[in-house]
Amino acid sequence: MEAATASSPTRNETRGALRLGRSAIDWLLNVYAGLALIYLLVPIAVILVFSFNDPSGRFNFIWNHFSFAAWTDPFGVPGIGDALSKSVEIAALSTLGATILGTLTALALVRYEFRGRAPVNFFIFIPLATPEVVLGAALLSLFLNAGIATGFGTITIAHIMFNISFVIVTVRSRLIGFDRSLEEAAQDLGATPWETFRLVTLPLIMPGVIAAALLAFALSIDDFVITNFNSGSTITFPLFIWGAARVAVPPQIYVIASMIFLFTLAMMLLTVWQQRRAERMAATRPDEPEPARTPATAASG
Amino acid sequence: MPRALKKTGLPYLLLLPGLGWLLVFFAIPLLIMLLESLKTGAIDTGYTLTWEFANYSNALSDFNDQFLRSFEYAGLATLLAFAIGYPLAYVIAFRGGKYRHALLLAVIVPFFVTYLIRTLSWETILSDSSLVVDTLRTVGLVSEGGRVLDTTASVVAGITYNFLPFMILPLYASLERIDGRLLEAGYDLYGRRRDVFLRVTLPLSMPGVVAGTLLTFIPAAGDFINAELLGTPRQFMIGNVIQSRYLEVADYPTAAALSFLLMAFMLIIVVVWARIAGTEALLGTEGERR
Numbered sequence: 001m002e003a004a005t006a007s008s009p010t011r012n013e014t015r016g017a018l019r020l021g022r023s024a025i026d027w028l029l030n031v032y033a034g035l036a037l038i039y040l041l042v043p044i045a046v047i048l049v050f051s052f053n054d055p056s057g058r059f060n061f062i063w064n065h066f067s068f069a070a071w072t073d074p075f076g077v078p079g080i081g082d083a084l085s086k087s088v089e090i091a092a093l094s095t096l097g098a099t100i101l102g103t104l105t106a107l108a109l110v111r112y113e114f115r116g117r118a119p120v121n122f123f124i125f126i127p128l129a130t131p132e133v134v135l136g137a138a139l140l141s142l143f144l145n146a147g148i149a150t151g152f153g154t155i156t157i158a159h160i161m162f163n164i165s166f167v168i169v170t171v172r173s174r175l176i177g178f179d180r181s182l183e184e185a186a187q188d189l190g191a192t193p194w195e196t197f198r199l200v201t202l203p204l205i206m207p208g209v210i211a212a213a214l215l216a217f218a219l220s221i222d223d224f225v226i227t228n229f230n231s232g233s234t235i236t237f238p239l240f241i242w243g244a245a246r247v248a249v250p251p252q253i254y255v256i257a258s259m260i261f262l263f264t265l266a267m268m269l270l271t272v273w274q275q276r277r278a279e280r281m282a283a284t285r286p287d288e289p290e291p292a293r294t295p296a297t298a299a300s301g
Numbered sequence: 302m303p304r305a306l307k308k309t310g311l312p313y314l315l316l317l318p319g320l321g322w323l324l325v326f327f328a329i330p331l332l333i334m335l336l337e338s339l340k341t342g343a344i345d346t347g348y349t350l351t352w353e354f355a356n357y358s359n360a361l362s363d364f365n366d367q368f369l370r371s372f373e374y375a376g377l378a379t380l381l382a383f384a385i386g387y388p389l390a391y392v393i394a395f396r397g398g399k400y401r402h403a404l405l406l407a408v409i410v411p412f413f414v415t416y417l418i419r420t421l422s423w424e425t426i427l428s429d430s431s432l433v434v435d436t437l438r439t440v441g442l443v444s445e446g447g448r449v450l451d452t453t454a455s456v457v458a459g460i461t462y463n464f465l466p467f468m469i470l471p472l473y474a475s476l477e478r479i480d481g482r483l484l485e486a487g488y489d490l491y492g493r494r495r496d497v498f499l500r501v502t503l504p505l506s507m508p509g510v511v512a513g514t515l516l517t518f519i520p521a522a523g524d525f526i527n528a529e530l531l532g533t534p535r536q537f538m539i540g541n542v543i544q545s546r547y548l549e550v551a552d553y554p555t556a557a558a559l560s561f562l563l564m565a566f567m568l569i570i571v572v573v574w575a576r577i578a579g580t581e582a583l584l585g586t587e588g589e590r591r
Contacts (some may be wrong), residue, residue: 012358022494033392034383037407040465043422044414049424061428112312120316127327129515129571131523133540134560138330138549141337141557161326163367222415222527225540241417245530250420257418264413268406276390 044261051254057249070251072168075258077252083240084256090152090236091220094159101160102167103205109168110175127165135162138227143230150232158230159223163216170215174208308576338557348553360558363540368562369536372473374453375522381518382468383510385461390472390503390509394479416463420530424450424460427531456536459527468518475509476502519567530587537564 008213031159048062054067075081105124108208109117127135139158202209224238231239241253303488320350337355342348361368393404411419426433427449434450437443446539479502539559546556 002579017574023492029388029392030396037391037404039385039462040408040411043419043462044410046425047414050422051356061425061429064476076436088332088359101319101322104312104315108315112315114312120320120331123320123323127323129519129567130539131494131519133523133525133543135327137543137556137560138334139326140547141334142326142330144553145333146339157326160322164323218412222412225544226419228544229432238415238417241415241421245421246415253418253421257414260415261410261413265410272402274407 013298038085038247047254048258049072049249051258053254054253058250058253060251069252070255073253074255077244077250079235080237080240080252080256083237085232086152086213087221087237090156090159091217093156094163094220095213095216097156097169098163098216101211102164102212103171103209105164106175107201108299110172110178111180114282123167124165127162128169132162132223132225136226139226141231147283148288150230152233154230154232155227155236156232158226159220161221162226163219166215170212171205171208174205174211253266265269306466322442325509334557334560338551338561342554344551355410355555356558357562358553360555361562363555364539364559367457367537367539367567371522371563372566374457374460374528374536374538375518375524376465377457378521379455379468379514379518381461383514384463386465386468386472388509388512390469390476394476402562405473408466411462412466417526417530419463420459420526423455423462424530427458450531451533453532453536456527456532459531460521463524463527464517464521467512467520467561471512472506472509473515475506475512476496479505485542497583511577515571517571522567523563 050063051065051070052066052068053060053061054065054069056064069075075084078105108114109120110126136158137162140150141149148154182202183196186200187193192201192266222238224242227236227239228242234245237256244250244253318432336350337348339350339352340348341351341353343358373481389408393401397404414422425431427512428434429448431448434443434448437449438445438447443449481502487501492500520536521528521538525538525544528536528538528541543556543559543563546552546559
């Protein structure tokens with residue numbers, strides 16, 4: 001402290017140098033983050049660009065000619081359309097199953113005190129910490145020993161299995177902040193337990209349930225490892241790509257990937273835009289009192 | 302009666318379908334696989350349960366290389382993902398401003414493309430006469446006629462890339478939650494920037510660091526897609542062995558033993574991490590009713 005006051009000019013100088021060093025560090029950090037973003041996005045850009053390629057060989061790895069051919073005939077490769085529709089069917093079915101089972105479990109875990117909750121929490125966590133190869137291999141052991149032929153049904157079973165834990169974790173995080181007095185109010189006003197659930201609980205947890213369902217759908221349609229073990233002769237879209245990767249990679253694969261990508265991106269942007277609009281409308285409505293802001297949200301916003 | 306049911310039976314009733322499914326299609330299969338791992342025999346004659354514990358030591362010694370390689374690659378990829386992901390998550394959380402959500406969207410954009418196709422895209426990028434490899438040759442980072450594809454580097458790069466969002470998202474979540482007033486307090490107390498970072502920001506982001514490293518390391522150590530598409534048998538990991546022993550060679554006992562060994566190593570790592578981080582942060586059950 002004393003030294004600092006005694007040598008104030010030099011201190012100012014070092015401060016100046018420090019500030020210069022600081023902005024250099026800031027700048028470097030931003031550049032670094034920018035490079036990291038580019039690393040994340042380059043492979044996606046490559047997919048979009050190479051979907052317009054007219055490859056000279058069987059593998060779409062080297063740029064040859066610009067062409068719309070693959071885009072005008074995206075299902076021109078035999079089997080690719082069937083594989084895609086199988087994937088969508090399985091994803092829809094397994095999402096429905098996993099979302100219902102997972103939501104019920106999450107409700108039980110957050111809303112009730114019961115003996116054995118801690119071990120149940122741990123039991124739900126284990127599938128998340130198990131490598132996919134092990135999940136797939138174990139399930140195949142069951143089907144082999146029980147003499148069950150693998151195919152569409154076993155893939156759906158497998159997808160529900162690995163999705164349940166993800167759904168539980170997602171819905172649970174939404175349920176934790178849940179205000180139980182709303183349910184009590186409904187009950188006091190004479191609602192039956194079922195009415196309370198349908199009219200109060202379900203609408204309130206719906207955003208969490210929808211988020212969980214979207215996650216489950218995405219994980220199901222993307223899964224290769226577990227599906228590969230339990231597919232039998234059924235071919236899903238990822239299995240089709242795996243088979244193709246060894247013999248030929250037609251640009252159609254990149255076209256369908258680009259289509260799924262653009263569709264997902266559009267959906268995402270639409271949701272964000274709608275949310276923004278709803279917020280703006282809520283903000284401009286004059287007679288509605290401002291929702292009470294907690295210090296935390298006020299600080300972050 | 303309904304009240305009594307609510308008090309005692311309802312939670313168990315709600316748990317029954319979900320936990321039942323996990324019991325039948327997750328827990329019981331693991332038990333069956335445990336028995337499978339102790340069998341001897343051959344695929345034509347069938348496998349019989351002989352409690353052959355030597356399967357484990359044989360599997361470990363036969364595939365020692367692949368085991369070590371799995372943990373080496375997964376560890377490297379986790380470190381790289383951390384080195385790439387932490388600064389990015391930091392910049393988005395503290396400097397993102399109104400672009401924060403757009404930047405986060407850019408982080409999850411790779412997930413909009415199927416895993417296998419992302420990996421094929423890397424095969425395109427790193428293939429022998431691609432733009433990137435040609436440039437690296439010109440610069441001299443890759444020798445003339447040298448390759449990038451089918452090397453350890455390409456496999457680790459692929460793994461790092463594929464699991465990077467799993468690292469960034471938890472890091473961002475924990476950094477974003479940090480109260481800015483704590484950092485200000487640090488500066489007001491004449492903390493230098495490095496001190497504020499090391500003593501305030503980094504410790505407060507530890508839950509994200511733990512979650513991110515686990516979410517990256519676990520799938521990375523079990524992965525076989527990157528080694529298969531971006532590597533050669535010399536880069537094969539334990540996942541490649543399990544998958545080929547099961548599906549191609551039909552050597553079920555060895556495959557089952559390897560699966561259990563992999564799972565055991567994973568659980569040890571998770572438990573060690575849990576001791577460092579606290580199980581509540583790990584299981585995500587902090588806010589539950591006592």
